[in-house]
Amino acid sequence: GDVAKIQLGAHIDGYIGIVAHTVVVSADPKKPVEADRKSDVVLAAYNALQASLRLLKPGSTNAQVTETIGKIAAAYKVNPLEGVLSHELKKHLIDGNSVIINKETFDQRVEEAEFQVNQVFALDIIITTGEGKPKESDLRTTVYKRALERTYTLKTKNARAFFSEVNEKFPTLAFSLRSFTDEIGAKVGVSECMKHDLLNPYPILVEKTGEFVAHFQWTVLILKGGTICTTGLPINVDQYKTQNKIEDAGVLELLTLSMDKKEQTKQRKTKAKEAAKPEEEKKAE
Numbered sequence: 001g002d003v004a005k006i007q008l009g010a011h012i013d014g015y016i017g018i019v020a021h022t023v024v025v026s027a028d029p030k031k032p033v034e035a036d037r038k039s040d041v042v043l044a045a046y047n048a049l050q051a052s053l054r055l056l057k058p059g060s061t062n063a064q065v066t067e068t069i070g071k072i073a074a075a076y077k078v079n080p081l082e083g084v085l086s087h088e089l090k091k092h093l094i095d096g097n098s099v100i101i102n103k104e105t106f107d108q109r110v111e112e113a114e115f116q117v118n119q120v121f122a123l124d125i126i127i128t129t130g131e132g133k134p135k136e137s138d139l140r141t142t143v144y145k146r147a148l149e150r151t152y153t154l155k156t157k158n159a160r161a162f163f164s165e166v167n168e169k170f171p172t173l174a175f176s177l178r179s180f181t182d183e184i185g186a187k188v189g190v191s192e193c194m195k196h197d198l199l200n201p202y203p204i205l206v207e208k209t210g211e212f213v214a215h216f217q218w219t220v221l222i223l224k225g226g227t228i229c230t231t232g233l234p235i236n237v238d239q240y241k242t243q244n245k246i247e248d249a250g251v252l253e254l255l256t257l258s259m260d261k262k263e264q265t266k267q268r269k270t271k272a273k274e275a276a277k278p279e280e281e282k283k284a285e
Helices: 037-053 062-075 157-169 183-195 249-256 261-276 279-284
Strands: 003-012 015-024 085-087 099-101 120-128 143-146 199-201 213-223 226-229
Touching: 003 037, 003 213, 015 037, 015 120, 037 062, 037 120, 037 213, 037 249, 062 099, 062 249, 157 183, 183 199, 226 261
Parallel strands: none
Antiparallel strands: 003 015, 015 213, 085 099, 085 120, 120 213, 143 199, 213 226
16 A cells, blocks of 8 residues: 655666656555545656656747646646756766756746757656655665765765765766665765765655655657657556546647657658648638
8 A cells, every 4th residue: 555666777888767666555466546645646647747758849848848747736636746857867967957847836946948859858757645845854865976066185084985986986976875885984984075065965855744755757868750768667547546637638638649759750740731731721621
């Protein structure tokens, strides 16, 4: 009955792939998930991801994606999590400047931008049954990233050895303390590095007790011939029962579009033909 989330990332020569997946734990994987808040939050997150994928194409904007996420969350009576950004990925760069915000608020906004061919995004969708305002927990994180803009000469031998290993193995990307042979030495080194702002921590965030959170993240490439995903697993949506449904016509139309590359090409050609028709011919139809 637990809602479990798994997130991981990998790279080959600096080219990054990130993925996150959510399941409702069951002794029988084929057993339907009852129509409750767990089902609602998983369906909302997954459908928001699928609709967003279909908007990641030249001519669409990040604002359209954010709006669509909000519409789908509202349909299932849940909320997008605040403070979540889908970053553009580049070689050795996990947090590019082009972003999509999961939920826009008065204090949290991003500049509207059109998607371009050859952009790569870590499309990150997080939905909650709660208010969508996570707080940092008291649990200590074990995941960090080098703060590239900061330099400092560390005083202790352990800290210098740890930081030297960080610069050698993880100069730009995130890492876990489990990646170090000497974990105790790494914990000591992290403490001094954090005092001098040499590392950026990835804090552990929590919702209110009793609420459920679903998380899906896929790596998406916007290519000239269509949009493709290099990471991500589908779920069987029919397995999740709910009393809620999406009624917005625009969102429903989005979800019917195929992500098959050949089908995307056909859809673009059909749309171009329709746009090229004279106005009189369109009215006659």
